[in-house]
Amino acid sequence: MDDYERPLFFHLMEYASDAERDVVGMVSGNPDWEAPEALRDGLREYAGADVDDFQYPPSEGLRELREEIAARRGVDVERVIITNGAGEANYLAMACALKALDGEEILLTDPVYPYYHKRTEMLDATPQFVAANPDGTLDPDAVRAAASDDTAAIVINSPNNPTGGVYGRGTKRELVAIAEAHDALLVSDEVYDHFVYDDGAFASALAFDSERAVVTNAFSKSMAITGFRVGYAIVPEWLMDVVRTRHMLVNVAGSRPGQYAVLKALRETPAEYYERNRQLLDERIDAFCAALDEAGAEYTRPRGSFYVMARFDGYPGTLANTERLIDEAGVAGMPGDAFGESRADWLRFALVTPRADEAADRLAEFFS
Amino acid sequence: MDDYERPLFFHLMEYASDAERDVVGMVSGNPDWEAPEALRDGLREYAGADVDDFQYPPSEGLRELREEIAARRGVDVERVIITNGAGEANYLAMACALKALDGEEILLTDPVYPYYHKRTEMLDATPQFVAANPDGTLDPDAVRAAASDDTAAIVINSPNNPTGGVYGRGTKRELVAIAEAHDALLVSDEVYDHFVYDDGAFASALAFDSERAVVTNAFSKSMAITGFRVGYAIVPEWLMDVVRTRHMLVNVAGSRPGQYAVLKALRETPAEYYERNRQLLDERIDAFCAALDEAGAEYTRPRGSFYVMARFDGYPGTLANTERLIDEAGVAGMPGDAFGESRADWLRFALVTPRADEAADRLAEFFS
Numbered sequence: 001m002d003d004y005e006r007p008l009f010f011h012l013m014e015y016a017s018d019a020e021r022d023v024v025g026m027v028s029g030n031p032d033w034e035a036p037e038a039l040r041d042g043l044r045e046y047a048g049a050d051v052d053d054f055q056y057p058p059s060e061g062l063r064e065l066r067e068e069i070a071a072r073r074g075v076d077v078e079r080v081i082i083t084n085g086a087g088e089a090n091y092l093a094m095a096c097a098l099k100a101l102d103g104e105e106i107l108l109t110d111p112v113y114p115y116y117h118k119r120t121e122m123l124d125a126t127p128q129f130v131a132a133n134p135d136g137t138l139d140p141d142a143v144r145a146a147a148s149d150d151t152a153a154i155v156i157n158s159p160n161n162p163t164g165g166v167y168g169r170g171t172k173r174e175l176v177a178i179a180e181a182h183d184a185l186l187v188s189d190e191v192y193d194h195f196v197y198d199d200g201a202f203a204s205a206l207a208f209d210s211e212r213a214v215v216t217n218a219f220s221k222s223m224a225i226t227g228f229r230v231g232y233a234i235v236p237e238w239l240m241d242v243v244r245t246r247h248m249l250v251n252v253a254g255s256r257p258g259q260y261a262v263l264k265a266l267r268e269t270p271a272e273y274y275e276r277n278r279q280l281l282d283e284r285i286d287a288f289c290a291a292l293d294e295a296g297a298e299y300t301r302p303r304g305s306f307y308v309m310a311r312f313d314g315y316p317g318t319l320a321n322t323e324r325l326i327d328e329a330g331v332a333g334m335p336g337d338a339f340g341e342s343r344a345d346w347l348r349f350a351l352v353t354p355r356a357d358e359a360a361d362r363l364a365e366f367f368s
Numbered sequence: 369m370d371d372y373e374r375p376l377f378f379h380l381m382e383y384a385s386d387a388e389r390d391v392v393g394m395v396s397g398n399p400d401w402e403a404p405e406a407l408r409d410g411l412r413e414y415a416g417a418d419v420d421d422f423q424y425p426p427s428e429g430l431r432e433l434r435e436e437i438a439a440r441r442g443v444d445v446e447r448v449i450i451t452n453g454a455g456e457a458n459y460l461a462m463a464c465a466l467k468a469l470d471g472e473e474i475l476l477t478d479p480v481y482p483y484y485h486k487r488t489e490m491l492d493a494t495p496q497f498v499a500a501n502p503d504g505t506l507d508p509d510a511v512r513a514a515a516s517d518d519t520a521a522i523v524i525n526s527p528n529n530p531t532g533g534v535y536g537r538g539t540k541r542e543l544v545a546i547a548e549a550h551d552a553l554l555v556s557d558e559v560y561d562h563f564v565y566d567d568g569a570f571a572s573a574l575a576f577d578s579e580r581a582v583v584t585n586a587f588s589k590s591m592a593i594t595g596f597r598v599g600y601a602i603v604p605e606w607l608m609d610v611v612r613t614r615h616m617l618v619n620v621a622g623s624r625p626g627q628y629a630v631l632k633a634l635r636e637t638p639a640e641y642y643e644r645n646r647q648l649l650d651e652r653i654d655a656f657c658a659a660l661d662e663a664g665a666e667y668t669r670p671r672g673s674f675y676v677m678a679r680f681d682g683y684p685g686t687l688a689n690t691e692r693l694i695d696e697a698g699v700a701g702m703p704g705d706a707f708g709e710s711r712a713d714w715l716r717f718a719l720v721t722p723r724a725d726e727a728a729d730r731l732a733e734f735f736s
Binding site for chain 2: 007010028030031032033034035040041043044046047048051052053054055056057058059084085087088091115118119122224225226227228229230245246248249250251252253254255256257258261
């Protein structure tokens, strides 16, 4: 995996902004809602801090931030490491699974979040794909059939990007058991956990207190700050040394202004902030799906995250078709084939714009 | 390299702060001088930015920051990648040399900055050490003798931590030629380039415009912001794709608040800011070395960086002796043996305190 592929979403966002016509942007997962006010206050406070506070935080992250996370997640603070977003957390978990456990294979789902796949290749591991169900959920039997003692890690994302599927408690329990049976690591990326539209559908892998589960997460989506790069991993105690050694040797430490601001926001932001954004997304999804119905598109209403995949008859999810949709319908999405073969006929739309219903109307008109 | 070693400087800083007596802290390289005012202004500005500006920066870093760096360094902007401090820049250069070039060995100096050594082990490469000269400079003939077609990278640091040595233009030219001859990558960490006390002593590896040289740097020391984690690598064009792919798959992108603040500081901070800090360090070094003379210690006056290594008769640079110095002399340094065998008799003192001369007096008294 030596060749840099300019991220596709970047190309498409540029293509959309270069278009002659007005385009509704639904390409990337960058939130468009407001960040917590306390986060902005935190940055302002930090701007006036003593120069000592501008120096290296502990490699594992600011102690108080780790404590705040540990308390909320009900784990020992020594199991929490702050990372450069969920991206680094997933990288660390995958690399350390390959280092600390037997096996050269990493189990991924199809469709897959492309970073997982490319990271697997970068780490010289063998990706093995398990097909997700049409509604985006995952059948534990399919995972069981694919897992073996060659499996070093099973990487899952629930609520899921791109399908919107949410794996329930039963599924998570079985996935944990499969990882344990094969001495593999379940890497459970839960970055969309604040965006679940179906009460009780979501369960964290933390619930099973397994020695073979790492939970990764970030404040990127829940606080609308993908650019701050503040995430974390909750790691079983025996694996912590391997994880923090790699974190230290790759990054030394994470960036302190972001950690400081997130700490203040985490302490001071009321639950209503998160609930308001969740509702906003829920409403956008409703309106968008209603318009998809009118357009005669096939889709699954997401139970979590904020992406909708749709299939339009005779219009496969290729890059060319995605560009044509920008030019002729004024709607920018992501080609489904970026997420794997199984979604080659689909398009993904990120509901990170107040104009989602307008986009849906345009789609309805274009495909009518 | 699976075992986490709690960084020694962290242990010693804690030991010093737990001591019963007053201790002058000279353990870590955390600047104690003021950060640029424009940097603080940048954070304040950013705190009020549109939420769009809180989202992912380009993976390679904010374009304007890359342009500002490219203009100052006289290179094409496409060769600049913003990293999570010089730490990530060095990690990327080392990992990508092993990936893109033949060879499993990495040439390091002795004494060595411990991160280089541990990173080499993490990357499953073989470290090979070349002894530095007593004054901290490096003899190109010694490097030539150690280099072979098994060499993937030669990692150097000038101005040097811990020795204070500065490699001149002639040395750098020869090191570049050795890297080219063996199809290896010269990784030239120049993070102390603002702290040179000997006009004309320093030359950047950029001067030789080699396809086999990567220059790494950061604003950590020059702007007194080790905790912001804003650094960069200047990479030959042919290697850029490999470097940015790894950067993207490990970290996705760097943290944006820090990049924004550094950009503003880089544009608005006058040259006097850097010169004032350089002079401050120069004066501290003078005073500290004068007191070391009185104490009868052996030392080399650093020509760059801000560390002084000293040897006291019959007092080797062990952890035990470093702790004893904290307890009995009230001065906290780093044991020389942390940097390799060759400096096992030495202690390193970081001049990041206004009380450096007081520390030197205490040492003189303790060893008299």
